[in-house]
Amino acid sequence: MYIPDYYEFCCRVNMVAGHDALEKxxxxxxxxxxxxxxxxxxxxxRAAGLVDIVLGAMGDALAIKTxxxxxxxxxxxxxxxxxxxxxxxxxxxxxxxxxxxxxxxxAKGINILVSEKADDLMEFTGAGALKRKLNPLIAVPTTAGxxxxxxxxxxxxxxxxxxxxxxxxxxxxxxAAIIDSRMTLTLPPHITAATAMDAMAHAVEASVMLxxxxxxxxxxxxxxxxxxxxxxxxxxxxADKVGRLALATAATMxxxxxxxxxxxMVHALGHSVGSVCHVPHGTCMAILLPYGLEYNFHKIEDxxxxxxxxxxxxxxxxxxxxxxxxxxxxxxxxxxxxxxxLATNAAHATCxxxxxxxxxxxxxxxxxxxxxxxxxxxxxTLFFNPEDMDFEDCLMVLRAAWEGTPxxxx
Numbered sequence: 001m002y003i004p005d006y007y008e009f010c011c012r013v014n015m016v017a018g019h020d021a022l023e024k025x026x027x028x029x030x031x032x033x034x035x036x037x038x039x040x041x042x043x044x045x046r047a048a049g050l051v052d053i054v055l056g057a058m059g060d061a062l063a064i065k066t067x068x069x070x071x072x073x074x075x076x077x078x079x080x081x082x083x084x085x086x087x088x089x090x091x092x093x094x095x096x097x098x099x100x101x102x103x104x105x106x107a108k109g110i111n112i113l114v115s116e117k118a119d120d121l122m123e124f125t126g127a128g129a130l131k132r133k134l135n136p137l138i139a140v141p142t143t144a145g146x147x148x149x150x151x152x153x154x155x156x157x158x159x160x161x162x163x164x165x166x167x168x169x170x171x172x173x174x175x176a177a178i179i180d181s182r183m184t185l186t187l188p189p190h191i192t193a194a195t196a197m198d199a200m201a202h203a204v205e206a207s208v209m210l211x212x213x214x215x216x217x218x219x220x221x222x223x224x225x226x227x228x229x230x231x232x233x234x235x236x237x238x239a240d241k242v243g244r245l246a247l248a249t250a251a252t253m254x255x256x257x258x259x260x261x262x263x264x265m266v267h268a269l270g271h272s273v274g275s276v277c278h279v280p281h282g283t284c285m286a287i288l289l290p291y292g293l294e295y296n297f298h299k300i301e302d303x304x305x306x307x308x309x310x311x312x313x314x315x316x317x318x319x320x321x322x323x324x325x326x327x328x329x330x331x332x333x334x335x336x337x338x339x340x341x342l343a344t345n346a347a348h349a350t351c352x353x354x355x356x357x358x359x360x361x362x363x364x365x366x367x368x369x370x371x372x373x374x375x376x377x378x379x380x381t382l383f384f385n386p387e388d389m390d391f392e393d394c395l396m397v398l399r400a401a402w403e404g405t406p407x408x409x410x
Contacts, residue, residue, distance in 0.1 A: 002303070007213035010170060011256045013139075013150045017179035017249060019241055022054055025096065025138055026061035028176045034094035034136040036063050038087050040107050041098040042071040045142050048186045054098055054140060065090040074157040074274070075102045077165070080109035080121055087114045094136035097174075098183075100195075101146030101155075101281065104139050108154035108172045111137050121156065122165075130169040139174040142183045144247035145195025145282050147202055147255020149177035157275065164275050166380055179252055181245040189235045190347035192247075193340040194282030196231050199223060199251040201266055201285035204333070206257035208296065208303040209264050209384045216261035219253040224310035226250035228336075235343050264385030265376075266292035269398060272375040273352070277364045283349055286340070290333045291397050293326075294407040299386040301326045308332065334406075351404030369398045 016024050029037060041051050046069045055064070068083055087095070087110060097107035112124050115134035124130060139149035148154075154167045187195070203223040206216050227250045234243040269292075270284035293304050305325035309317045311332040320328050340348040349355045352364040364372075373394035376382070382389055400407050 002212065002217075003214055004212075007211070007215075009213060009215040009260045010152075011150060011259070012170065012173050014176040015150070015179065015252060016176060017245065017252075019181050019245065020057070021178050021180040022057035022140070022182070025054070025058050025140075025178060028138060029062060029094055029096075029136060032094070032136040032175060036065045036092055037094040037096045037136075037138075038083075038090065038092040039064055039067040039096045039098060040071065040083070040103060040110070041067070041069045042073075042100075042103055043069050045069070045099045045103070050142055050183055050186070051098055053182055054096070065092045071099065071103045071106045073102055073280075074164075074278070075105040075109065075155065077109075077121060077156055077158045080106055080113065080156060081119070084110045084113035094138070096138045096140065098140045098142060100141065100143040101148045104141065104146065104148035104174075105154040105156060107137060107139070108148075108167065109156050111135055112167070112172075124167055125165050127168040129167075130171040132171065134171050137174045138176050138178060140178045140180070140183060141248065141251070143187065143191070143195040144184050144244070144251040145198035147199060147251050147258065149174055149179075150252055150255040151259040153259070155271070162275060163375070163378075164271055177252060179245070179248045181241040181248065184244045184248055185239060185241070187238070189238070190344040191282075192235055192238070193231070193344050193348045194280060194286060195251070196227050196247055197286035197289070197337070197340070198282035199247075199254040200227050200333075200336075201270075201289045202254035202258040202263065203227075203250075204289060204307060205263040205266055205292065206254065206261035207307060208293070208300045208386065209261050210386060211384055212261040212303070216257045220257035220261070221310045223250040223254040223257065224307065226253070228311060232339070232343060235340075262384035263381050264292065265295060265382060265389055265397070267381045268376045268379035268385070268389075269372070269394060269401075271379050271381070272372045273364060276368055276372050276375055279352075279355055279363050283355065286337055287349060287351060287401050288397075290330050290337075291401050291407055293330050293333070295389075295393070295397055296386045297326065297330075304329050311336075352398075352402040353404070364402065366402060369395060369402060373398055
């Protein structure tokens with residue numbers, strides 16, 4: 001195992017997991033002297049009845065000041081500013097964020113403004129801008145993918161400038177993450193697949209980045225193994241509570257891994273496809289992940305080879321010659337994507353040209369690849385990528401991912 005001469009690892013989030021973990025929320029908030037929380041969610045989560053499950057589990061121990069469900073699919077700067085005003089007007093003293101990555105990132109943005117008594121979120125962009133602990137925040141993820149419940153970062157969209165802004169600080173970590181199997185039972189197969197591949201991308205990139213270390217690897221490898229062991233069972237039987245909890249646990253572990261080891265070009269390109277073409281993040285991660293490994297192959301072949309063990313299991317790993325393990329690991333990820341495409345009746349895309357909107361219009365036109373490549377160059381995650389990237393490199397990878405052609409055939 002690779003052990004660097006120096007590394008740091010931190011996870012300050014109190015993780016509460018189980019089939020009845022929601023019931024612990026009141027005790028957690030009361031212990032922080034918080035009694036008047038805002039419940040933050042989106043309309044889809046609320047319509048699915050998940051907020052009602054959370055409220056029912058908590059009983060009447062807390063005075064819920066307001067339930068806000070106006071969070072968009074991509075966290076939005078204007079929405080953050082507006083909901084910070086609502087938080088103050090309602091006299092809230094904490095946030096219970098119930099949702100996916102957009103809800104959790106929006107909650108972090110709101111928490112910055114209300115804790116710092118500020119009006120301009122742009123004052124806190126980048127790393128190190130926050131200097132003290134923020135107000136209580138409880139994260140209740142409803143997708144097993146983003147890992148935002150245990151990350152020290154938030155990505156907030158600025159639609160007017162067609163970009164996504166990164167905020168980073170240990171103070172952005174939620175006080176507690178509630179991992180409850182009830183929160184993902186309603187996810188349809190294609191979203192289950194996409195969010196699981198989001199978590200897979202977090203774990204895989206964390207295990208090969210420049211900042212990787214033994215502790216992040218332990219979380220990453222276990223996350224990969226859990227996803228491979230339970231994903232197809234859950235797609236076949238969405239009511240499988242044990243499998244749902246396993247996938248949610250994997251997403252959280254992957255979040256811990258990449259929050260410490262960081263991510264690289266897969267996320268840089270994925271963020272840019274999302275901001276330019278509004279493709280869901282999990283879909284971008286699933287498509288781009290094998291290309292990220294192929295691009296970095298000549299620098300990190302030994303690290304990629306280690307991924308074959310959690311991806312394929314002990315027997316397949318042992319039977320594969322050492323010189324072939326890295327290529328087999330990449331093949332496993334492509335095989336996983338193809339099998340998910342079959343399992344979800346082609347709802348899981350394997351290349352960008354396959355992705356259509358509800359009207360059947362391509363979401364990623366080939367003519368936009370240059371704009372995406374330009375946008376990616378400004379993404380900070382490239383800093384941790386093993387190999388440097390310029391515009392032509394980004395464009396090469398994007399064209400291959402658009403066509404669905406492996407880089408080693410280009």
